[in-house]
Amino acid sequence: LSSGLATDDAFLRNDELTEFKDDTSKFFRASAKDAETVLDRETEENNGRAVLAAMNAALIDKVFSSTVKLSARGIVHFVECLVAVSEDEIAGNIKKGISGVGRSSRIVSETVLTPRTGSGHGSDGPRIFSLQRLVEVADFNMDVRPRISWTKMWEIMANHFAKIGCHENAMVSMFAIDSLRQLSFKFLEKPELTDFNFQRLFLRPFLHIMDDPGSREDIRELI
Structure with a gap:
């Protein structure tokens, strides 16, 4: 036992x-x-x-400045792809800051860029590199595209700006609004683009943001 x-x-x-x-x-x-x-x-x-x-920064800039040489179909496809990348970049953690802001933009004001530059929030936060480049592409092509071509590319951009303008991250939405405002000022200065219907098309993103119940009150005041 x-x-x-x-x-x-x-x-x-x-x-x-x-x-x-x-x-x-x-x-x-x-x-x-x-x-x-x-x-x-x-x-x-x-x-x-x-x-x-x-990579040479100048070569990166040239990719976007050279979009003026694309065909009407080519620029629309380029804008579609850039918007898709921008959506992926912005789909980060909305509680964090934004990163990916450079100083190469010819349009976005320094008052918006300065607080964001050098953000240490890392790659998990929303990135606006492609959104900033989208602004530059709009700026570059505004002077060289016929109305029909510009309208097609702007409709894609406008929908994206309107969507980002209602983003929950205040810095992201403010960047989108400021970009729209700066582009609008430049656009409305052009005598050849004073057609009422064309202006209404260009300003439509602002109306969408104002009508969206999910948009922030401070963003509406900014508009």
Whole structure:
């Protein structure tokens, strides 16, 4: 009997030891997986920084300034793609600030850019790099596109600006509103674009933002 008890005792100890080994193994496997995920993320970020460091800022600017050379169909497709990228960038954590703001924009005022530049909120916050570039593309092409071509590209931009103007992040929506205001001032100064219907098309995003029940009160006051 005593030997039987000893055998049961040994059996229980072996079970406990096996369970402990299993738990330890699971812990280290989970830790290794987490470490691998962190390493992959850091590698991706380092690769991104390396690519940015290797790229000439002037060449990036040229991509957008050269849109004036695109065909009517080409510029519409370019704007569609840029809007799609902008939507992905802005779909970040709305509780954080905004990043990706540079000083290359010819339109957006310094009063909006200055507080955002150098934001340390990281890549999880909304980014407005493509939104800023969209403003520049509109500015570049305003003087060179026929009305029909400009109308097609502006309809795509206007819908995007109206949507972003109602964004829950105040800084994002204010950036969109300020961009619209600056473009509007420049647009309305052009004698050849004084047609009433054309002006109404250009100012439609403001009306959409004012009518949207989800838009912020301070944004409406800004308009």
